[in-house]
Amino acid sequence: MTVSDTKLPKGQVQTSGAAKKPVVFVDGGSGTTGLGIAERLSAQNDVAVASIADDKRKDPEAKKALMKEVDLVILCLPDDAAKETVKLIDSLGAAAPKVLDASTAFRVAPDWAYGFPELAADQVDKIRNARKVSNPGCYPTGAIALLRPLVDAGLVAADYPITINAVSGYSGGGKTMIASFEDGTAPAFELYGLGFEHKHLPETQLYSHLTRRPIFVPSVGNYRQGMLVSVPLHLDTLPGKPDGAALHAALAKRYVGSKYVSVKPLDDATRNGKLEPEALNETNMLELYVFASEKHRQAVLIARLDNLGKGASGAAVQNMRLMLGIADC
Numbered sequence: 173m174t175v176s177d178t179k180l181p182k183g184q185v186q187t188s189g190a191a192k193k194p195v196v197f198v199d200g201g202s203g204t205t206g207l208g209i210a211e212r213l214s215a216q217n218d219v220a221v222a223s224i225a226d227d228k229r230k231d232p233e234a235k236k237a238l239m240k241e242v243d244l245v246i247l248c249l250p251d252d253a254a255k256e257t258v259k260l261i262d263s264l265g266a267a268a269p270k271v272l273d274a275s276t277a278f279r280v281a282p283d284w285a286y287g288f289p290e291l292a293a294d295q296v297d298k299i300r301n302a303r304k305v306s307n308p309g310c311y312p313t314g315a316i317a318l319l320r321p322l323v324d325a326g327l328v329a330a331d332y333p334i335t336i337n338a339v340s341g342y343s344g345g346g347k348t349m350i351a352s353f354e355d356g357t358a359p360a361f362e363l364y365g366l367g368f369e370h371k372h373l374p375e376t377q378l379y380s381h382l383t384r385r386p387i388f389v390p391s392v393g394n395y396r397q398g399m400l401v402s403v404p405l406h407l408d409t410l411p412g413k414p415d416g417a418a419l420h421a422a423l424a425k426r427y428v429g430s431k432y433v434s435v436k437p438l439d440d441a442t443r444n445g446k447l448e449p450e451a452l453n454e455t456n457m458l459e460l461y462v463f464a465s466e467k468h469r470q471a472v473l474i475a476r477l478d479n480l481g482k483g484a485s486g487a488a489v490q491n492m493r494l495m496l497g498i499a500d501c
């Protein structure tokens with residue numbers, strides 16, 4: 173293995189001066205999410221990144237030998253490969269590193285912490301103390317951020333018939349989808365998930381505290397990255413028949429002081445009734461909007477994020493820093 177050109181025992185990479193850098197291995201580092209993490213880590217200087225020879229990257233024995241030397245493994249693999257790799261990590265027993273999984277494989281597993289630090293007051297501590305953390309899906313990051321505070325506040329009933337509409341850039345589908353859009357074979361825009369079984373539904377329902385399965389209608393457009401997740405609401409069907417200001421106030425109260433989640437002004441006049449998905453690209457930011465009509469007693473909640481930022485690689489780096497006990501940057 174190579175650890176920033178230095179081979180030293182777990183947690184013992186020598187940096188300039190006396191400080192030691194924790195060692196991280198990104199498995200699947202040449203995929204879309206892995207490359208996004210590598211890019212972010214190269215801009216920071218308080219972790220060392222271990223790497224594996226290209227011809228060994230799918231070799232279980234080589235991976236095991238490397239993983240027992242590092243402090244944290246970040247998995248950026250398809251679900252099945254992530255499950256296999258977690259088995260390898262578990263087989264290391266006391267030498268097992270911490271693991272942060274970017275796939276869908278463990279997001280509702282009870283022995284994994286869910287890596288959305290802004291989920292609840294105790295979530296940061298759960299992530300800090302966990303050995304296994306699942307990085308949230310891109311769409312659930314937006315949907316849960318909007319819904320959980322409103323369910324917790326009793327403004328949306330847990331059994332409300334929620335519908336979630338969303339659009340993503342094509343990088344959300346990884347290397348295969350990127351290739352299909354960039355070689356011109358994909359359509360300009362497409363709805364999908366119309367079989368009602370999208371892989372993000374279980375985590376969205378669980379962490380939003382919804383008892384009724386939402387309807388989720390995602391779509392993908394011919395642009396690389398950035399997403400909008402929206403939830404329409406009929407205000408007279410909500411408990412206490414709130415107005416848009418009450419929904420907005422509950423979100424603003426929940427995220428006050430948050431570094432990465434911001435609640436934009438109610439009916440944000442600067443948007444001219446429009447919102448586009450790319451404004452937060454290359455950031456770890458998540459913006460939440462409430463647009464409401466008192467005349468028609470309707471509202472739309474919207475989350476905007478970079479599917480490769482707060483929806484994947486940015487969130488992974490945020491979680492990695494919590495898991496390694498190093499300050500956010």
Ligand SMILES: NC(=O)C1=CN([C@@H]2O[C@H](COP(=O)(O)OP(=O)(O)OC[C@H]3O[C@@H](n4cnc5c(N)ncnc54)[C@H](OP(=O)(O)O)[C@@H]3O)[C@@H](O)[C@H]2O)C=CC1
Pocket residue numbers: 199200201202203204205206229230247248249250251253274275276308309310343344345346347348479480483484
């Ligand atoms: N793209 C996105 O916006 C998001 C993706 N995710 C999740 O992150 C994970 C990675 O997705 P993404 O980066 O988009 O996918 P990509 O298809 O872009 O990359 C996957 C990478 O994993 C590698 N790989 C596959 N199997 C193995 C294995 N057994 N051992 C080592 N490497 C392997 C692939 O290599 P090769 O091509 O050579 O097989 C490829 O480099 C997925 O679970 C995805 O669902 C999560 C949030 C958002």
Ligand SMILES: CC(=O)N[C@@H](CCC(=O)OP(=O)(O)O)C(=O)O
Pocket residue numbers: 274275276308309310311340341342343344345349371372390391392483
């Ligand atoms: C546009 C597109 O295809 N997006 C992907 C979601 C990307 C993502 O978040 O993947 P994870 O489930 O691993 O989190 C999809 O809908 O399957």
